[in-house]
Structures are given as C-alpha cells and as structure tokens.
Amino acid sequence: MSDRGAAAKASDPRLDSLAPKVDKEEHGVYVTILKRAIDEQTDVRNIALTGTYPGST
Helix, strand or coil, rough: CCCCCHEEEEEECCCCCCCCCCCHHHHHHHHHHHHHHHHHHCCCCCCCCCCCCCCCC
C-alpha cells in the first residue's frame, strides 16, 4: 500500500495498481511496431515480449 502518513485511516485502505502504465513518449515506438505487425504482417503468428516487471529494476 502507498504510504499516506499518519493521516491514513484503517477504514480507508488504498491499493496500488499493478496494471501496466503506458507512457506514449517512451513506449509509442513499441506500440506502433506491434500494431503494424498485427495489422499488416499476416505471416506473423507469434510475438514475444520481454523486459523487467514494473518496479523490479
């Protein structure tokens, strides 16, 4: 959970999302390439994605 200091209430817990966050400036080139492969390259059947899990540098 996020550290919200002493003002945090036990009755108001907040969870941090583990969903990926897409930064268009940083990830836009990858999205463009993947979309092109899916939309235009009918011979592409498998796409492997690799990298670190967010926050596990």
